[in-house]
Amino acid sequence: MSTFLLEIGTEELPADFARLALPQLEQQVKRDLEAARLSFRQVETTSTPRRLVVQVADLADVSPDLRDERKGPPAAQAFKDGVPTQAAIGFAKRCGIDPADLEVRETPKGPFVFAEVLEKGRPARELLAEVIPQWISALQGRRFMRWGVGESRFSRPVRWLVALLGTELIPVTLSGSDPVVQSGQTSRGHRLYSDAVAIPSADDYASALAAAGVVVNRSERASTIRTAVETSAAALDAVPDLPGELFEELTDLVETPLLIEGSVADHYLALPAEVLSTVMRAHQRYVPLYRKDADSDPLALDARKSLLARFLCIGNGLADATDTVRRGNERVLKARLADAEFFVQADRAVPSIDRRDQLQRVTFAEGLGSLLDRVERLEWLTDVLAEQLELPQDSVAHARRAAHLCKHDLVSQMVGEFPELQGVMGGKYLLAEGEPREVALAVLEHYQPKGAGDVLPSSVAGAVVALAERLELLLSIYAKGERPTGSSDPYALRRAGNGILQILWDQGWSLNLQTLLERATSHWAGLLPAFKVDASALADELGELLRQRLQSLLEEAGTDADLVQAVAGDGVSLTRVLADPGDARQRAALLRTLRSAGDLAAVQAVVTRAAKLATKGDLPTSVLSAQMVVDDNLFEKGSEAAMLEVLNGLEPIATGSDLDRYGQLAQGLIAGSSALANFFDGDDSVMVMAEDPAVRTNRLNLLGVLNNQASVLADFSRISG
Template sequence: MANFLLEVGTEELPADFVSSAIAQWQTKIPNSLSQEFLHPTGIEYYATPRRLAVLIKDLPTQQADRSEEIKGPPVAAAFKDGKPTKAAEGFARKQGVSLDAIAIRDTPKGEFIFIEKQIQGRSTIEILQELSPQWITGLEGKRFMRWGDGDLRFPRPIRWLVALWDEEILPLKLVNGSETIDSDRTSRGHRVLHPDLVTINQATDYVTTLRSAAVEVDSNVRKEKITAEILAQSEQLGGKAEIYPDLLAEVVNLVEYPTAVTGKFAEEFLNLPTEVITTVMVSHQRYFPVYKEEGGELNLLPNFITISNGDPEKKAVIAEGNGRVIRARLADAQFFYQADCDEHLETYVPQLETVTFQEQLGTMRDKVDRIIDTAKAIADQLEVTPEQYNEIESTALLCKADLVTQMVYEFPELQGIMGEKYALVSGESAEVAKGIFEHYLPRSADDQMPTTLNGQVVGLADRLDTLIGIFGIGMIPTGSSDPFALRRAANGIVNITWDGDLAINLNQLLQQGSTDFVSANGDKESPNEILQEFFIQRIRTLLQDEKNVDYDLVNAVLGEDDGEYTQRALDDLLDVRDRALFLQSIRQNGQLNAIYATINRSARLASQGELDTEILDPTGLINPELFEQSSEQDFYQALVDLLPQTQASQAERNYQLLVDALANIAPVVNSFFDGENSVLVMAENPDVKRNRLNLLGLLRNHARVLADFGAIVKG
């Protein structure tokens, strides 16, 4: 057994590529070794900004010898009149065996000829020489580059290779035009703390050897060290640092020998909104902010903690340098903030004419006008108070105004956040200001949801406008391509509606929005139909993936090619959610199984009749004079009694009432089918037959108030 070390030395790699490359190797390397019948006892991955490395432990010196069964042509093609054909001879010759080695085996597709071939194991070194370059050049990522006069592509130039088979150099070669990079045992230490070359004597010495050269190759160790130092230094300041997971993951891959350094800035900058200061710190400078709890609130301190890759002995110099940088950035932000606050937020609205939303859909000012109209339509559906209506209109008017402020121009990630701040400075109500911020929520799948009515309504209107417009000009997402994040927008509409229990009619909003789009763009077709299909797909996905509803129950509430259920779902998003969740609950408690057989049998037979699926009342439809058995009268009376219970279930959206009623009617229906006074549904008399099918159709229709039981798979 032997250990293999591969290190790829580079110029400083982007932090996101470092983590991505290791994740790719964690899949590629074990898979490729397994395909070569090599199974090490362990694989360790290491990475810093200047290197990617893997240590593969306890590899055999060569593959084990093995036998392999190889399938040839069908017997019908391999033999004719009991003699081998040219197909059989060619197969044997290609495999290097005699015709005597051929065996005949049965397969699901008939008889085929086979040979069992003995394969001698290859040298592991030879295999690693083939695989290692593939591991390097097979990495994928953004912003790859070429260097020198060659065609080799990598995020940054490759400068050295280390390849050791225990203590021996394993010869590897990367050719890039006129430049050849040969493997060796020589690595590089820290640029500042150990600029000399580093010799690695054997593969398992890798971590300790690099550590002695001021390079910590284990990213987990770097992460632990960074976290511990940040917490310790923030405690010394009398506060606590906020360690953002994404920022921590990034800085771990920006340094080889991390040192936490505390810096400060002038307290006068604390007059800026906290979000501005932390954006400068986190997004632009990669600093960790420090907070102190005072009076039950967390207040930002005029300090920051940065992670240095330099000389720890020069922490004071590093802190001062970083302090100068952030002070300059905060001074700019302070200027922008004061200049923006000099104007009322509404004065920025006309300037949105200078910002293009989409070439064919006009400016952001045009979009704001459409958002206002759609928000009003939603407010009308929700029957809001006059005061709420005015606040929604104000929120819609101002929701994009901060896009043309100096602060958001410089820091785009603050859109919405600054809109809220500037609205308050301009004297707008807290509800309007909060709505401006919240209309962007949720910004991702795990983000918070808007809590204010203004934020919910304007957020819905904004997303609806984007969807209708982009679909209308034909830019429909395909596969993984979704440049306008339309799937996220549609998911947002559904989730905002569900989270806020908003009784909106999405179908009506889509129809009106599509009509308005066609009026403004006469050469375009209405996107309404394709948007309906798109939303049904989104609802289906959200119910299954986020609400954990079984796929067949989702099909039951959305219908399978059933326009009635599609329209019902889009008319009332809350109802489709409630019905799906209710079905899941009664499946789990056994109530669904108790009524399933009766309803499903009735529905299958009813499909042979002509009764409209929306009819519930048996009065005037069923003719009691055609009854031949008492079970028919019992069935009819049960349906009469069922009607008010179904209507109450619909009115109150209490589907437990309906299920209880269906459970009560089940014995009556079973007697109709199989009891002592049972009947033959498909009677010879067409009037009797129609009467009985209508009885079953009515029961089916009552059940359809909840779901299409034909789509449910029996549990």
């Protein structure tokens, strides 16, 4: 057994390519080694900005022989008078043996021809030489390129290849590359340390590169960066602003991490903290440092109470050049911050209300008018939401003002340069102009949540405008005729649907989305006559989108798929699902609790059986009272009376409006499960489909009422198990 090494050496790769390519490469290697019957202990993949690396520990030198028994045609077709027919000859040829070596064996279907095939094992060196080019060409990524006059495509030009099995070179040539790349035992070190690096064996790879200034193990580089940043921040009594995305990018941008501390001129701290941190993180890949006692006010107008006048960056150069690199980084950052300072000053010279008027000059989307038209639609929705949610008047006033001004910063110079600060700058400019804090905060928060796991609006006004913003997007884009398809969702409509539900749940609001959609689609049909909107059809489509988003969010929260279908699946009327999305979430949570406690199965068994028999009757699903449709004078068994008693106890719960009615209904079904089971299978059980039509109808009505009452909680027919 030997260690196998493959190094694909390239020009500097995009920072995100390795994270996409390494899982692909590992999967391909494992698949092909297993298919070739080459045993191994483990496969490891790693990368630096200039290489992708695979190492396989304890790889077998030769694959074992494989004896395979293959079944051929029936003996009657394979031989005629003891002479092989064309069927036998063809089968033998496919198996690579002589027809005389075929055997006839008895099977349950009669005599058949069999062949025993021996597939000889092959040397690992030979097999690897075949599959290595396939592994490289099969890698997928974004923005692949060609170079020279060759036809090869890769993220960046491939410049060298190291392929070793222990100390033995595996000969590989990448066809289609120009210049031609052939495997060797020479790698390349850090650009500033050395060039050619001899790799005597696969086991010596990491140490040879370490001597040439390359930390080839990605996890080791990540750990070094994390430790260096945390240590430096602790020494400054600060908290590093190092989100996961930036951390991963830094790990993939350097081969030898070198921590560098830099400083920011104090007067730049007069800028909002978000401006400084955005310039540092998004544009320069620096790590801002926040004070441990930082002011967490999202509307703070300057960074003095939150940011230190320091930053950290991860270099890839020589330690001796640290001072030079620091000065260079500080100069670059100073220029960026000077630009940001100019943009902020220029923006503050223009009142926000004047910027709102400028939205008329910016097109929102073809056929949907300008950004100002969009804001006016958003304001209408804010009014409708405030009416349906019955909010306090002061919150309504703040929400209306915020909706009026929420997009003004889209035409500001600052957001034009730093689009990720939309909403943030809008809120800060409004606060500086004397607008109420609640209005400024709502403008900032109406973009939240921006994605999965993002924070939700904390204020009532912010939540209302955030709902209006997402509803306006869905209504307008759907009215325009565009829909999310597969993985294509350029307007992030699914995310907008998720945001609506998450905001409602977070605020604890009960909102009838169907009523809202019906009213809004009728209004949109009048606003956008060119699209000839069918208001009813549009409301149904948007309702189904929200149903799908509800199902998705419940499953992401850990609810089993069958329970999701029971509360919000296609079998549940859209009217009920949209009447209050929080209601479906509450019922799903209760079903999860019942299942985990082991109480769901017994109730489900009885209710499902009742539902199947109830379909033989004609009781309307709206009937929840047994007294209306059941005649106890027709009872023949005590189990019927016991079942009626259970239904009478469930009726006030099923028809009530208590906050805990679902829990009470579940407990009522659990408590009555034995009486319900006895109706079907106990010593006092009955034949539901009795010969007497009146008795039969009476019993079917009992089951129908039970099914209707249980359906208030869930569609039990959708629950598996």
